[in-house]
Amino acid sequence: MxxxxxxxxxxxxxxxxxxxxxxxxxxxxxxxxxxxxxxxxxxxxxxxxxxxxxxxxxxxxxxxxxxxxxxxxxxxxxxxxxxxxxIPTFYLDRRVVDDKEYGIISADNDPSTCLNWLNNKPARTATTTSFGLSNLLRLKSCQKIFKDEASDKGLVVPWTPQLEVLSSEAVGCIFSHCGWNSTLEALSLGVPIVAMPQFADQQPHAKFIQDVWKVGIRVKHDKNGLATKEEIGRCIKEVMEGETGKEIKENAMKVSNLAKAAVSExxxxxxxxxxxxxxxxxxx
Incomplete structure (x- = not known):
């Protein structure tokens, strides 16, 4: 720019x-x-x-x-x-005592719901995503799907403490629109990224995620400009279970170590x- x-x-x-x-x-x-x-x-x-x-x-x-x-x-x-x-030093070099939150907490939402759900999952088997469901009807519709059909496979909540979620042993990758805050948090915590950029600076972030840092995979759009569920599923499976995913995980941890070293004394x-x-x- x-x-x-x-x-x-x-x-x-x-x-x-x-x-x-x-x-x-x-x-x-x-x-x-x-x-x-x-x-x-x-x-x-x-x-x-x-x-x-x-x-x-x-x-x-x-x-x-x-x-x-x-x-x-x-x-x-x-x-x-x-x-x-x-980001709070608890997730980096821990030089500042009790520095674990940004100071912005949603008083209307209990984070224990998602954290307890993750605690019951095996290591590196869960994918977290946050694209912002601002429409309450859409949120309730998504919640109903998982409640009725796949409560053990998925959980939809209106808000989560993203750093705590990303640091969970259960989380194997994040499916993200590649906003810089979320990208930097994932990089700092060594979490691989499935990238689906939407707006503004998110497109170049996705370029770096896949082709420069090699810490994730970018979702491809079809001839109509749409990201299909099959393509999203392919990318998540490749990151979580595929051969490319192994290199991505290694690179993600290398970047995380560099982030911690950068803010350390x-x-x-x-x-x-x-x-x-x-x-x-x-x-x-």
Whole structure:
């Protein structure tokens, strides 16, 4: 988006693949997608780069070892500091006592329902998914299906503490739309990803998940642009049980270890934060 804003790329790309400094070659499906209101959303998102070059520092919720090429290239244009993953330290280096939650808890939903359900499942046999069922009727319909037909095979709840779910021994992968928060949480906890991006930055995230980090598989769409249940099932089965899944699991654990090292004392993100704080405090 930075390159789009500064005229190095056009928002009407017609020739593929697209080459961009610091990024892998991108096909049409890998570019950010903004739905039916493309011009409006495109302009809105790109506008954030209108004066970013005036910033003293740009703090990014990632870690250097995950995106070296991107960070190195972007640092030529902006004062980038990688400070992530910004998730509670309980799931990383545990340096902060009792830092287990973001501080956002749904008072109307009891997390014990899903956590107890997972506790009764064998290790690495469950798939978790969260695409946001905002429509109450759809939620109740899904709940009825599992209650009536497959209560032991599936559970639908309106809200879950995702970090606790991802850290469960029962969870073998996450079926995700690839929002950055969910992606970074899965990467940090070593959970493989079945990617089905929907909107905005989720498409390039899915590209990195499958082709760069190799920690997951991207769902393919049919000629009508639809992701069929058969294709989704194929991807989940491949990650959970297939030969490709073995490599994906190994890569996911490697990335998790890199994430923990980055935020640990002396790690890349820890060093960036120390540097930022020292500069801010000395200037004041």
């Amino acid at each position: 930075h390159q789009f804003y500064h005229g190095k790329l056009t928002n009407r790309v017609t020739e593929f693949p697209v080459s961009s400094q610091g990024l892998p070659t991108l096909e049409h499906q890998d570019l950010p997608h903004f739905g039916s209101n493309i011009p409006y959303h495109f302009a809105y998102v790109a506008e954030q780069f209108s004066n970013v070059d005036q910033a003293d520092y740009v703090l990014v919720n990632t870690f250097y070892e995950l995106e070296k090429e991107v960070v190195d290239e972007f640092s030529k244009h902006l004062p980038v500091l990688t400070v992530g993953p910004t 002396g790690g890349s993100s820890d060093t960036s934060l120390d540097y930022f704080i020292s500069k801010i405090t000395s200037s004041s």
